[in-house]
Amino acid sequence: GNSVTQMEGPVTLSEEAFLTINCTYTATGYPSLFWYVQYPGEGLQLLLKATKADDKGSNKGFEATYRKETTSFHLEKGSVQVSDSAVYFCALTTLRGGYQKVTFGIGTKLQVIP
Amino acid sequence: DADVTQTPRNRITKTGKRIMLECSQTKGHDRMYWYRQDPGLGLQLIYYSFDVKDINKGEISDGYSVSRQAQAKFSLSLESAIPNQTALYFCATSDPGTSGSTDTQYFGPGTRLTVL
Numbered sequence: 001g002n003s004v005t006q007m008e009g010p011v012t013l014s015e016e017a018f019l020t021i022n023c024t025y026t027a028t029g030y031p032s033l034f035w036y037v038q039y040p041g042e043g044l045q046l047l048l049k050a051t052k053a054d055d056k057g058s059n060k061g062f063e064a065t066y067r068k069e070t071t072s073f074h075l076e077k078g079s080v081q082v083s084d085s086a087v088y089f090c091a092l093t094t095l096r097g098g099y100q101k102v103t104f105g106i107g108t109k110l111q112v113i114p
Numbered sequence: 115d116a117d118v119t120q121t122p123r124n125r126i127t128k129t130g131k132r133i134m135l136e137c138s139q140t141k142g143h144d145r146m147y148w149y150r151q152d153p154g155l156g157l158q159l160i161y162y163s164f165d166v167k168d169i170n171k172g173e174i175s176d177g178y179s180v181s182r183q184a185q186a187k188f189s190l191s192l193e194s195a196i197p198n199q200t201a202l203y204f205c206a207t208s209d210p211g212t213s214g215s216t217d218t219q220y221f222g223p224g225t226r227l228t229v230l
Contacts, residue, residue, distance in 0.1 A: 008154060034218070043118070043204055043221030044157075089156065093217050102147075102219060106156040 002027045004105035019077040023090035031092040033073040038087040118222035126228045135190045137205030146188040151202040195229045
């Protein structure tokens with residue numbers, strides 16, 4: 001079956017530090033890959049996505065590149081801010097019997113300190 | 115106004131009680147989902163619905179039931195609540211669009227349920 005692996009954290013960084021959150025996956029077929037972000041007290045919201053190999057998703061200074069050869073979709077940001085403190089979920093979707101099955105990672109908590 | 119709303123936002127109940135969590139959406143999406151979130155486990159799919167007449171079990175449907183009253187409403191019921199159903203519950207919607215598996219999910223704010 002499909003699976004997504006990411007560290008649970010927490011990851012603690014100082015403001016303006018470089019961020020990498022690793023995400024690797026196993027899937028049948030050709031998945032689409034997503035990063036969702038969950039701010040405290042809120043639901044998940046889409047941060048970025050990539051639908052095919054070598055695509056780069058980007059939003060709000062975050063980037064992730066779909067690497068089929070390493071089955072990875074690592075999230076990066078060059079300079080984090082306190083407002084980036086949240087839980088980040090890597091996810092994938094594949095088509096199965098007409099249903100777009102979604103598989104989430106466990107979520108990585110990011111804490112950015114001033 | 116939020117596109118996906120959930121009521122209640124917090125609920126404390128006792129073992130054996132029947133409770134219902136409600137979800138409403140104004141996005142016009144046919145697909146709706148119920149997930150539970152537990153620390154260290156991420157999100158697990160409970161039920162999903164492609165439209166009003168199509169409801170399917172997810173990964174962890176035992177102890178839960180759902181009702182799709184309209185395109186905009188999808189309710190989750192716990193027939194007889196037990197303590198290990200204490201979790202954060204999320205409703206989500208999606209629109210498959212016109213291409214492949216790019217089915218972005220839109221989440222409600224969540225319901226924190228505690229079963230004593």
